[in-house]
Amino acid sequence: MPPRPTLSQARAKLRELGYLESRVERFVFRRALQGIAALLLPVVFVGALAVSLAETASVAASQFRYGESPRAVAVLFAHLFLAAVLPSAVFAALLLFAAGRSGRPGRGAAAFGLLASAGVLFLWTFGTLRLGPEAAAAALVWGIPVSLVALLFGATARATFLARAFAESGRLPERPRRAILLLAVAGAFSVAAVLFATRREPAHPAPPLPARRGEAVLVIGIDGLALDSPCARDEPIARRLSGSSIGWWETHPASPAEIWTDLATGVPAARHGVRALEWVRPLGVPPLRPPAGASWYLRGLGLAVGTVSRAPVSAWERRSLAFWEVAASAGLPALAVGWWASGPWPGAAIVENRDVLAQSANGIDADSVAIREFERRFEGQSVAALYLPGADILRGDPRARAAALARLAPFLDRWIARARSGEVALVLLAADSHPSVGSHGRMVVFDRGTVPAAGIRSIRPVDVAPSVLARAGIPVARDLPGGAIAALFRPGSLDTTAVATYGERVAPAATARPETDREYLEKLKSLGYLN
């Protein structure tokens, strides 16, 4: 007769036969035991979904008029989803790596869950705030699906962490920490709501602007001219720019499009939206600024594989009115030649920057073309703007640059003389998008009756546009950060009334010209603007 087994022997034998182990963990973490792929894929998929939705939301709620096109939003989402697969895969790999070595799965899972949810909400909130100010309501409506998908991503990350930890070590969490994700997402949504609600409301369209017609106001912008640099004394036209009322401001490195749009609109780039010379255009959608987290695709991989193309700066992305557009809206004939981010505008004659550069082989050509186009169209205008890029384009060639500036001299002399005679009010702007430390931009005013050199004072770039508009007889908008600098102009010549706002720039339908984008980009590259 065999010996009677002890209880522990019987217990061991029954375990061996599949009893006494509920293996409920094996049921709960079934996915974990099916291999890495079963764990990895849901995190990658849900992660890509969450990240791309957050990025799409930030673009749609913030970039000018983007959210109005469901098709553009859908196509952009598809682009961003594909772009988000790689970072999601990296996140999933890190998660699995950490989970496999976690001594405290509960805490680790909660941490990764929070990280996942917080990352999505950060991309949405930060991206929306960074890309531009639009209505809080639009951003918050997007916040509902974004919060839900952030929660889903957090829960997926948490569950995957626990499953992986169990599969590796058999360890189970000390206690559930599910509620923390919900609380975190609710908290983040609340913070986002407050941030969005405190943003500036977009300006409503302005009523018709009153304007009184006086002398024409001519603004000539000369790029690449830093008159405070050590070699400024040798600038051929320096003398001409020191004989009248002068406002000056400190300059900072930025793209020429940003600097000259600051000057033209009277608002900083955070409001007018023009920063770089080059945007990106994912296949099938309008140009956009890359949302947070997607630059590596939109400026890298997408360009390499051809799903994203480059788009040059244009008036499409500018959301604030330039002074010539305000003037045209007020019924004054207006002209702009060669200015960055300029585009068609009702009542204004516009020669775009791309059209000037298209006819130019170098900086000297560019100035010549701009001047020719300007003089051809100037007569009869009340407000005119001319941008001369030659000195900036030729910064690497001092001799050619000096020649270009020398060729400007007679042109400037001619217009300064007309200004001194009271025929026009001339505002010369000199600024440099590649300034040396301590150099300044200048606004030099030639207006009949101004006292030469008496009005040298510090101003801000955002004061330029209001000053020009006030001199043209147009009330200055109170929502502009700058103001008209009356001391630089002929006494009593500036309009002193004000209106609430000029409103947002709502461009006419056909402002984008994708058919010439490639040519324009090539030209910008050949002239040294783009690498």
Place this chain on the structure above:
Amino acid sequence: MRAKPAGPLAVAVAVEYVHAASLVLDDLPSMDNAVRRRGRAAIHLAYGVATAELAAVTLLSRAFEIVARESAIAADVRTRISGELAAAIGASGCCGGQAADLAADPASVVLDELEAIHSRKTGALFVAAVRGGALAGKASEATLEALTLYARNLGLAFQITDDVLDVQGDPERLGKDTRRDGHRANFATLLGVDSSRALVTELLDTATASLSPFRQRGVVLADVAGYVRDRRS
């Protein structure tokens, strides 16, 4: 498990028919030769062996008829339930377990053999009952896996309890003869009553733990485990 109640109920009735047939056959002179069942004379004593055998066969055939005719269960699921029920009755189930039990030498039986006998003789029908109901309720494979663990542990716990009661139980309360299994392989005699009771507790704990994924939906099944834990008759 949100199917119409008719489906799982039909499976429950069918399993009970099979269970009743197994009791009739188990009591036959050629098997346990029991004289009482549920407090009354065993069927073969009341109506004769032939009638008892025919009644058992009738119960079995009726069980499959009930499943086959139940329109609340999808045809492919009915087929699967029938297959699992048949397996629980046949060589890998009650019949195989009973044959092994009859052939075993109680004096030399070891734990593995005893488990093999009981898992087929008793456990298989527990598993078929639970899985059949779950299948009728359109349960997932993962749910079926958890429920199978529950049923296996519960079935063995039930059989060990049965063995202990056979040694210690009151025939009046049990409604059947006791100490008749003394000539058959038995956990109580193999391990001792105390160890057997300890194992029953652990098996039932395991069965209950297997239900944890179902939370409140597993309460009824947990109550069944509680019934076995408190069983005195």
